[in-house]
Amino acid sequence: MAAEFGVLGVVEARVGGEIVDLGHARQRSVLGVLLVEAGRPVTVDQLVDRVWGGNAPQRAAGALYSYLSRLRRAAGVEIRKESGGYQLAVDPQAVDLHRFRRLMTASRAADSDQEAARLVAEALGLWRAEPFAGLDTPWLNALRRTLLDERFAAELDGNDVLLRLGRHGELLPGLSAAVAEHPLDERLAAQAMLALYRCGRQADADEQYRRIRRALSEELGSDPGVALRRLHEQILAADPALDLPGNDSVVSPAATAPVPAQLPAEVRAFTGRAGELATLDGLLVSPGGDEPPLTVALLSGTAGVGKSALAVRWAHRVRDAFPDGQLYVNLRGYDAEQPVTVADALAGFLTALGVRGPEIPPGTEERAGRYRSELTGRRMLVLLDNASSVEQIRPLLPGTGSCLVLITSRDSLPGMVAVHGAERVNLDLLPLRDAVVLLRKLIGVRVDREPAAAEALAGACARLPLALRIAAELAAGRGDVPLADLVDELGDHQGRLDLLDAGGDPRAEVRAVFSWSYRNLPAAAARMFRLLGLHPGETAHLDAVAALAGVGPVEARRLLGVLVRASLVQAGRGGRYGMHDLLRAYAAELAAGHDTEPDRRAALTRLFDHYLAGASAAATSADGAPAWLEAERPNLAVMCAYGTAHGWYEQTVALAETLFRYLDAGGPAAEAATVTASAVTAARAVGDRAAQARALAHLGRLHRRQGRPDAAVTTYRQALALYEELGDRAAEAQVLRNLGSVDWLLGDYRRAVGRYHQAWELHRQLGDEPGQADALVRLGLIDARLGEPERAAQRFGCALNLYVTLGDEFSEAYVLSLLARLPRRPVPLDRAAAHLERSLGTVRRTGDRTAEAYVLTDLAAIHARQDRLTEAAEHLRRALLLHRRIGDRASEAEALNDFGQVLRRAGETSEARAQHEQALRLAGEIGDRYETARAHDGLAATDPDPGAAESHLARARGILADLRVPPLDQQVGR
Template structure:
């Protein structure tokens, strides 16, 4: 007889296609719970809670037994189906593929991993076809209600995945009606809105796609007080710019179709579940209750706190529970080990936020510099998303509070040795205290790890559990040693451990459980081969959280093959853990213990030599990767993608090493690493991380008295500050670099810093000081015979003339620069100067010649992948087209430039382009959208301190308001613009360009 079971609708059972009577509502509730947990034990208490909730009858257990008995009879004789009582509770044994829910999940897993979109579409359609109605359609208990909402969320996510696949297959036409209905039902879902926008755009309805974006933007503002996320904003920009990347074509997975910007990133960062997990049923049930919404409402943003002593299993419990309920969080799971009890390298809040934002799809240059700004962006990215955030090993309230989402749909799970009373009192955290494992559970864990020896020597097993203080970490290490010595009776091993405890004198009168842990560590460590023991000690010195085999080989002075063999020994002993990507790490208690052993057993010169070898390895790897990514002259020999992947994987370690090296005397490594990595970090990494690394280099160079290295690091740091929108810090840093280069007589470097310092003065509106710095730079470039430098300085001086209203002076300087660029054959710079001449009001300019040069420059920039040059070419070309009254082309160029400026992180250029776009849109008659662009420019310009663009934004908003008849508000913005222009002593004239910083 063949059986089929269903929960995706009315709970039902079929045998050979015929319905089987599974009883009344309560009995079907029992079957529903067992079907959901198919193959996993469910305790009597859990069954009672899930079936009755708070309204359980006095003799619920007896009633439950009768329900189970009837259900057993109903499935009696069906092959492969049985309801059994096990030590952990009742288990329904059944092939998961005959339960519609588990088959649905299996098909979705296959669909998401399918090699082609056609196969994926077929599998996902099969999965969705299993749904008959709402889950448990005629049943209602608090637990079933919460589970129903979770499953409906799974279905909705599956529908969104199907939509993406069908869009990639070019089936946007057939999707449109269904997408319209879904958008009406889920007006705040950004991923769905993006799919609808893309389908409309591909159906030739660009205006409707634009209106769909405006609609969700209004809904988000009204309901949540937030703006659309970065993914939806990027898609809107691409639609308005008619980006060819959106055209798509029917094809296979990985081909053109739904662009990355059309989907919301779904991170899945949970570590691997712990093997042989045992017990903690009460704590798991307490965590389960957090998913049950009060009174059937959406659960509030919940903070759960698992607290307990070190080694008690907090992280294992957190990961086990998170893995069990991950389907309840379809928008993703975030994880970070905060290393709160690591005295040397706890994870800074800003770094944790940067990691989360990266996982959520925010590009490096778009990650804000400050902790508060990052926290705000993080909360914005999580708005409306159902996510699980696991903050492991936190040490204080201050370390976790900025990591709390602001949304009402996420759950945060924190583990800490501290009780963190502030989280309970202020943030409403639900605390779950973890005590030592109860003796039966501790024995159960030992039984899973070493098998029948526990039952053959029960007294010795209990003694071993007691010697390990019933701490899971200690039990696992002891069990691995016992499993490795099967010929030695447990009693003998326990006696051996007791001897170690006495000899080490680690047990104090208070019965501190950490003492027993250390004794077990010592016992296991002393049974290691000498070579593995040495590797264990030295690995405790590694400043980072994890390391690859090659790094461990460098640390120990062995070859990778030997390092891999010794690591396998430590993994078998549970002293080292394997992680993703072939990386190895240690529990923080083991790391401390290993470092203590290294201090006791390895001489200081040997320890220092080990770390020097490690840092040499990372420096050599960084040089090799950067040489591949940015070859000088000849094409790179290596694989650029592999080089980029290496840097991304090792970036956390490289940043930690720079900080560690500065603090502990590896100054040259810090300087060399920072200098090597600067170009990569500046081009695409988190700007704040790059600034931290360069600050370490400044400190290290200052300590060793290397003024040349200090000046270079300061110059790099000034650029990073400017990119972060921190002009005052940038100016102060550039001045320090300038003084050092002047002392060193490095005149070429001095000229570049003068130019960059002038660009900061320009941004701050101090045009007199900017002109002085540009003039000094020009003088140095002239003395050095650097024609390109002279031309650049002339352009910048001409920009100041233009901004101050001296069009004749600007034209003269631009003309001189044009001659120099022409002699050099620099067609891109020549085109840029021509565009500046075209922007001068009331001056004739060779517009066609300028446009031709710029089109060629744009093509060259795109072919070389230079996004900065491409953005500037687009902005300049837009200015030419605006002068030629080709407003749609000008707007399209500016929208593409904005996308690039945001990806690069050039916030000053972004503000200017927003104002330019506002002017073009107003000239084209779209005052409302012009006001929106000027409003964005105003927010950004005020944030970065660009007063000129702030005034332009006020002026643009005022003009847009006047066009729509809002004269009072328009006058206020006009007045603000006039005050700023007057304070800057410049005429209120259109922007003529903004000099950048190299």
């Protein structure tokens, strides 16, 4: 009788439907390991490690032999003795784990949602409890967590299918329980919200969104993602697209394209501006009905008059007219130190529009072109706040009439009107009545008791909303003082200021109000206000403010609370604080007048030290990096730019070098380039040629990974010249290897060989064995590609001996995998796979995503040769995700072609073709001709059109002939 086995619960075996006795826990652990690897050999060392962990007895091998004998008798199965290990000779589909995975793979490829739902239900029905229930070993515990994640992903897939089938009612109880267990999962929250909405519970769906928003803010300091925010907007608007339970065209909300929703929150107690709002409303209507509505509007007016508040208010009112989203940027056009550059604004917009960091072009003009392309056909609102010039705006204008651009500026910007046909809306001071109404909202009934004093206070504040809010907060804090007395106090103070010599300029008067509020601050809070004006970023975290002021976090929080209550500082989410640009300028002016230059410099040096220490700690912590570095990324970039401009050169170099590890492993390309370029400039300014060379080498590495070989060559050559001048031969050899890698990417193998030989010779002279080994591996790769496997094997063998001597197990595993891929296989496939699996465990423990991606790709290649196509495909899926997250476009192109080959062998032709099509596009963009040829070859094998297939094959052969590489079917080592 055929036996059936289960690990998705208690490890069990059934023969003829009857459960058999498998013995004690250790014996069941042995069977569990063999079942996971059903049909594949497991070495004795692997079995011992997986069953005992680090607590193996001295005679573990003997105990293992005894357990295997008992299992053979109990379950009536064949456990074969293989070279160095054991293999359970059963059909993997007799094991519930493998059957679960096969069913889930089939469900994702099902022709209908009904069939997909059936397959998912069958797959989930195999689960009886937690995997390996009752067993406790390190390996099984880790695998248990992985399998539980697989089950959760399967449940989410099943939810999506049932939602598409309109079965939201039956889903809802389970979704509610799952949300309670996974309160931070946005995909699950989206499913629950949609089910609630379709059950007629719109308010409950809204509350579900509010719960996850609060949880994300409190636990992670972040906001919900774009997809979840968009779904929430659709629910609030009762979007008919959500009411299609039976339509297969309805996709999971978590999988929708990015819909930016970048508008800031509206200001509290917004008052007046009815006429201006009506004018803006009129911009959405075509004048004659036969032309598109106006596409550019300009709100102009003096500082503090409320332009940004009005723009944000109106944008929120009309956002439903822009279903494809809203983009926002504060250009900080009147900040003399750190206005937002056009290039950075474009990078931010492109990121919001879903363009991956590595795909954001390096130049401003190219970014502007990509931005216009992304907006084509979209109906979007673009709010450009606080612009100072036409030059700062023009590249940010869409090229389509379907978008509306709203600009705020203190300048009238006549060029926008004359050249771009902008409709200007001039914003004047608040009418006296509206100014008093605003005071009434902020202060309360005291305004009604003292109407004359309230009008006088409004006049003293120049009827500017910013000044009115500050004055109101001061009045609210002194509730026992009549408004008339406060007006007299302000009047006396104004009379003593020489700021009023500006001929009635309201900005001068608002500064008087600032001064009035400032002089009522306690001395410590006043000092913090001044120093906060020195921070070059838009917002600062509590810890950064504490460092700037040289106080502890508790004292910083107390002083910031004083400033917030005085409306001089705004408190944001996640412990962050910001200031209106007028207040920032005023605070910086006060600092220049009250604090000595050494004190100001000391404060900023403390700030640099804070960011450097934080970046250093986060960059070495897999857990800290995503949270801290992501939150502070804009400030870190602006600190590098500020330090370069103002003489903090050493700090800039140190901060940029620390950041490189993070940026190189997945940071946005725009900020990576900004930071690294700052380091080059700063190092050059102080004559630190070693630091300059390092920064150039980092920049070259970044260029190569992003698929910009020409820029990489130029930068590497500059670094090489500096290292040659410095006499740093070790670094010179490393750059030569990196230059050779660019040549390899471009298919210039002769030049690559020359560079690698130079590098090897330098490493040999220096006694640098790791460098020699790496150069030998690279030379061997070229030998293999050019059809010389014997020479490749010789070089790989020499490199392997060096790595074994050095104890470098990671590199040893890589070289073993290369040897196992050669025609005569100097290394068995199972040996290579075992070493790679150990490497995979190591890199996952250390959190090295780049190394993990490489190991997964190599392991997939070995598994493909072992006909373990399912495992190979899963490894490549994960590797592709990592390559994309890191921004390694060159490795991504290779992995796409590898994935296509594996899928083709598995019979998934259409999916294989899709991977090769992506590889073709990407390889063409980065100039990788070899991967271009591989992509054409893959398309030739998968294209159903014989003519197209022949054309692809001809192109592949032509490219390979030009590269002087053998045909792919004669390739070795692939």
